[in-house]
Amino acid sequence: xxxxxxxxxxxxxxxxxxxxxxxxxxxxxxxxxxxxxxxxxxxxxxxxxxxxxxxxxxxxxxxxxxxxxxxxxxxxxxxxxxxxxxxxxxxxxxxxxxxxxxxxxxxxxxxxxxxxxxxxxxxxxxxxxxxxxxxxxxxxxxxxxxxxxxxxxxxxxxxxxxxxxxxxxxxxxxxxxxxxxxxxxxxxxxxxxxxxxxxxxxxxxxxxxxxxxxxxxxxxxxxxxxxxxxxxxxxxxxxxxxxxxxxxxxxxxxxxxxxxxxxxxxxxxxxxxxxxxxxxxxxxxxxxxxxxxxxxxxxxxxxxxxxxxxxxxxxxxxxxxxxxxxxxxxxxxxxxxxxxxxxxxxxxxxxxxx
Amino acid sequence: xxxxxxxxxxxxxxxxxxxxxxxxxxxxxxxxxxxxxxxxxxxxxxxxxxxxxxxxxxxxxxxxxxxxxxxxxxxxxxxxxxxxxxxxxxxxxxxxxxxxxxxxxxxxxxxxxxxxxxxxxxxxxxxxxxxxxxxxxxxxxxxxxxxxxxxxxxxxxxxxxxxxxxxxxxxxxxxxxxxxxxxxxxxxxxxxxxxxxxxxxxxxxxxxxxxxxxxxxxxxxxxxxxxxxxxxxxxxxxxxxxxxxxxxxxxxxxxxxxxxxxxxxxxxxxxxxxxxxxxxxxxxxxxxxxxxxxxxxxxxxxxxxxxxxxxxxxxxxxxxxxxxxxxxxxxxxxxxxxxxxxxxxxxxxxxxxx
DNA sequence: AAACGCTGGTAAATCGATGCAGTGAGGCTA
DNA sequence: TAGCCTCACTGCATCGATTTACCAGCGTTT
Numbered sequence: 223x224x225x226x227x228x229x230x231x232x233x234x235x236x237x238x239x240x241x242x243x244x245x246x247x248x249x250x251x252x253x254x255x256x257x258x259x260x261x262x263x264x265x266x267x268x269x270x271x272x273x274x275x276x277x278x279x280x281x282x283x284x285x286x287x288x289x290x291x292x293x294x295x296x297x298x299x300x301x302x303x304x305x306x307x308x309x310x311x312x313x314x315x316x317x318x319x320x321x322x323x324x325x326x327x328x329x330x331x332x333x334x335x336x337x338x339x340x341x342x343x344x345x346x347x348x349x350x351x352x353x354x355x356x357x358x359x360x361x362x363x364x365x366x367x368x369x370x371x372x373x374x375x376x377x378x379x380x381x382x383x384x385x386x387x388x389x390x391x392x393x394x395x396x397x398x399x400x401x402x403x404x405x406x407x408x409x410x411x412x413x414x415x416x417x418x419x420x421x422x423x424x425x426x427x428x429x430x431x432x433x434x435x436x437x438x439x440x441x442x443x444x445x446x447x448x449x450x451x452x453x454x455x456x457x458x459x460x461x462x463x464x465x466x467x468x469x470x471x472x473x474x475x476x477x478x479x480x481x482x483x484x485x486x487x488x489x490x491x492x493x494x495x496x497x498x499x500x501x502x503x504x505x506x507x508x509x510x511x512x513x514x515x516x517x518x519x520x521x522x523x524x525x526x527x528x529x530x531x532x533x534x535x536x537x538x539x540x541x542x543x544x545x546x547x548x549x550x551x552x553x554x555x556x557x558x559x560x561x562x563x564x565x566x567x568x569x570x571x572x573x574x575x576x
Numbered sequence: 577x578x579x580x581x582x583x584x585x586x587x588x589x590x591x592x593x594x595x596x597x598x599x600x601x602x603x604x605x606x607x608x609x610x611x612x613x614x615x616x617x618x619x620x621x622x623x624x625x626x627x628x629x630x631x632x633x634x635x636x637x638x639x640x641x642x643x644x645x646x647x648x649x650x651x652x653x654x655x656x657x658x659x660x661x662x663x664x665x666x667x668x669x670x671x672x673x674x675x676x677x678x679x680x681x682x683x684x685x686x687x688x689x690x691x692x693x694x695x696x697x698x699x700x701x702x703x704x705x706x707x708x709x710x711x712x713x714x715x716x717x718x719x720x721x722x723x724x725x726x727x728x729x730x731x732x733x734x735x736x737x738x739x740x741x742x743x744x745x746x747x748x749x750x751x752x753x754x755x756x757x758x759x760x761x762x763x764x765x766x767x768x769x770x771x772x773x774x775x776x777x778x779x780x781x782x783x784x785x786x787x788x789x790x791x792x793x794x795x796x797x798x799x800x801x802x803x804x805x806x807x808x809x810x811x812x813x814x815x816x817x818x819x820x821x822x823x824x825x826x827x828x829x830x831x832x833x834x835x836x837x838x839x840x841x842x843x844x845x846x847x848x849x850x851x852x853x854x855x856x857x858x859x860x861x862x863x864x865x866x867x868x869x870x871x872x873x874x875x876x877x878x879x880x881x882x883x884x885x886x887x888x889x890x891x892x893x894x895x896x897x898x899x900x901x902x903x904x905x906x907x908x909x910x911x912x913x914x915x916x917x918x919x920x921x922x923x924x925x926x927x928x929x930x
Numbered sequence: 931a932a933a934c935g936c937t938g939g940t941a942a943a944t945c946g947a948t949g950c951a952g953t954g955a956g957g958c959t960a
Numbered sequence: 961t962a963g964c965c966t967c968a969c970t971g972c973a974t975c976g977a978t979t980t981a982c983c984a985g986c987g988t989t990t
Contacts, residue, residue: 227976238940243978254938271692275638276976279945293658295866298659304647304675305665317695318640319673323656338625339670442858483870512649513867516811516837518844530608535722580944592970597948606968630946633975 241379246272252409258568266439277447279453288344290320290329292514296532297511298481299347302369306345315342316469322348327549333359333366339381343539345369349416353377367539369415369531373552382542382550384535385412388418391524391557393432395478396524398559400433403568404476404504408441410463410488411480422508424517426478441467444564455507460487461494468495468503474510475568482507482514485521504565521561531555580624589618599624602704632694641893642690642698643675644683651865652880653701656723659886660699667698667890676702680709687713689721693816697893701906703770707731721893723885725771727906736896736904738889742772745878746779746912747786749832749860752876752913754787758830758858762795764842765834772823773834776862780832789798795821795828812832814841815848822849822857829922830855836861836868843918858919874916885909 228246232239244250247259256431263272264270271562278284287310289298298519315461318341320332326333329348333356336344343365346356353368360366360567366381373383380462393410399407427437434488443463460479467473468491479485485507489499507523508515534553587594591611598604599615620622632638641664645653661671672695674686683702687710690698697719700710707722711732714720720735727737733891744764753761760877765773780787781791797817814833818841833839839861843853853859854873861868861877867877888907896904 229976239977240940241938242980243771244939247978252938270969271688273633273805273976274693275629275632275636276945277978279627279633279947280978282629282945284629289673294648294661295651295655295658297649297651297654300651300657301649303654303657303673304649307673307675316689319643319657319671321662322962334625335670339628486870491871493872516840516844518847518872526652545950582948583946593947594949594970594972595968598969603949611968626944630975633946633949634948636975798943802974861963 286316288318290325291347309536365542379472382519383552386526386557387554389422389425392422394559395427399476406474407476408474410443457487460484461491464488464491477505487539499564522565556564589614640670640695642672645701646678682903719896734893737906740880741908742775745780746776747783748913750783753830760828761830762828764797810837811841814838815845818842818845831859853918876919
């Protein structure tokens with residue numbers, strides 16, 4: 223342990239502990255400059271650091287936020303964790319890491335622990351359709367912001383939500399394929415009932431409609447009835463989707479994948495079928511994970527601007543922490559299409575012409 | 577805040593706070609079963625959770641460990657973070673996440689903060705050749721274990737180190753290529769002076785020697801003089817290494833890459849040169865990140881058994897926390913070669929025959 | 931000169947859990 | 961029955977920072 227207490231500082235500066243406390247907490251406005259200087263010098267000399275436990279015991283709060291993600295082994299969540307930690311650190315907060323594995327029970331358990339730990343707030347990354355399981359925590363005073371999940375009707379009012387505009391992202395992706403001349407499009411989703419999936423599917427359909435194509439023409443690959451959410455599963459799903467869709471009559475030439483891992487799987491499935499992404503078929507991903515740029519071919523994808531989103535998330539959470547007022551403000555961040563090499567002009571006459 | 581204190585529990589159970597404290601801390605041996613039951617029931621009914629701040633103020637310790645990684649956005653560190661968090665959680669510890677960006681100054685600053693926070697211990701993931709910058713922390717009583725860095729002569733004696741046997745891993749990789757008939761081998765390293773790189777290079781050379789090949793025959797690509805360590809940089813470096821090496825006279829046919837991202841870059845560089853990994857050239861990676869299996873071609877690589885390593889790391893750290901004795905035990909974990917499709921028999925006559 | 935307000939501080943109570951020293955009841959020995 | 965133990969708990973000081981209550985000193989007002 224460090225061992226230097228506020229009293230030792232007070233003694234060294236020739237003042238009382240209260241005065242040192244006032245300095246530490248910025249209540250220096252009505253203070254003699256000389257006293258202030260003495261205290262600051264004493265703090266410096268003893269290299270005093272306030273004991274967080276004692277501080278928290280009084281204030282009931284600690285400069286720590288909890289981050290609950292499905293799994294930080296997933297590159298998207300890893301990248302978020304890094305960004306959020308950087309923002310938090312700059313504001314004097316530390317980040318406690320929790321991997322929920324997308325299990326509501328674990329999300330709840332983590333929430334309870336974090337509450338008991340006295341964390342200032344929690345960023346919950348959960349795309350479960352309902353967040354009812356955490357309302358007891360909110361009632362008990364836990365400050366929370368939901369990330370990567372747009373606000374839903376019926377959500378607890380005190381819960382702010384930060385998310386990319388999933389519908390817009392899918393629209394951007396779909397429109398890009400349409401602009402390249404693709405007319406047979408497929409929407410490949412690697413996960414079951416999440417809010418994001420529904421939104422992206424909605425964007426896909428509305429882009430088709432806007433282009434005068436019957437949305438029913440868009441092929442939707444619903445995914446197997448798997449409960450697995452991992453990267454490997456996403457990629458495998460994309461692969462089998464591509465293989466199956468491409469061996470059907472009138473196969474699609476453009477693919478909108480639910481995320482980048484799924485898009486990678488689609489590219490591999492296309493190769494299995496003797497076609498290649500960026501030539502005969504076009505594939506658009508979602509997220510723009512680091513790998514998207516490194517893959518062969520480099521993926522055209524919808525970028526979630528993580529640094530900006532992380533900063534917004536933290537600001538929302540802090541606003542929530544500092545104010546006692548209830549309602550949280552929700553934000554939809556505008557995504558951006560990053561065009562790389564997995565998309566190209568549609569082959570003349572479609573794949574039937576090969 | 578929760579609001580339920582130990583005194584309320586005590587009152588509800590009709591005992592003193594001390595007795596509740598005894599129950600909480602497992603000192604139940606001399607206790608009447610009936611009393612124990614009453615206390616436990618009261619805890620249950622009030623859904624009481626001990627206030628960690630108060631507990632820490634008394635004991636000076638908190639059930640939290642710090643994890644300092646270069647960047648959790650890197651899939652390897654993300655995977656470790658997840659494994660370690662799982663192990664820690666099972667033992668009742670939480671994990672505080674820190675991204676050092678491989679900056680010794682940041683490592684030190686995080687260490688100081690963690691010490692002030694009263695964390696039980698820290699896992700430091702740093703492959704810097706010297707850990708001198710953290711010795712002041714160790715002196716001040718911080719319990720620390722180094723991960724992914726074999727113990728070095730001159731390391732502080734109280735520092736345990738957990739690492740894969742890097743030399744053995746590189747030997748496995750190299751021997752595999754030799755067994756496939758490759759005779760012109762290159763060692764491609766994407767990073768500068770780290771302990772791991774040196775060890776892996778040593779393994780590469782000793783495998784050559786063992787096969788009766790002059791180690792000087794092995795081409796070592798030293799990497800550009802970059803200070804960047806990111807994934808993107810690793811991959812880019814692999815790519816330019818492959819392009820350059822393959823356009824030289826008598827190009828190598830087998831590549832040992834410093835890690836999987838670098839191996840992926842080498843594969844792309846080979847393609848740039850009109851060759852493909854798993855056919856004309858063979859590439860072995862290191863780490864076995866998730867992506868290794870998903871890449872095209874799936875990478876042959878040296879696996880670091882992360883779950884096992886994470887478990888060992890945590891056990892070492894806890895031993896260190898619980899005992900006051902100084903010396904830490906260091907461990908070298910045996911890696912395993914995972915053969916996939918990026919390696920194949922050497923082309924007859926080498927690449928000159930094409 | 932008494933009453934009042936303001937300044938620049940101090941002393942002491944407080945937060946909740948911990949763990950040692952202590953206590954009373956009951957049992958056992960001599 | 962006095963003396964001594966053991967059992968099974970309780971009382972209380974303690975950790976370090978915060979914060980409330982308070983006070984002395986000084987100038988101003990009435």
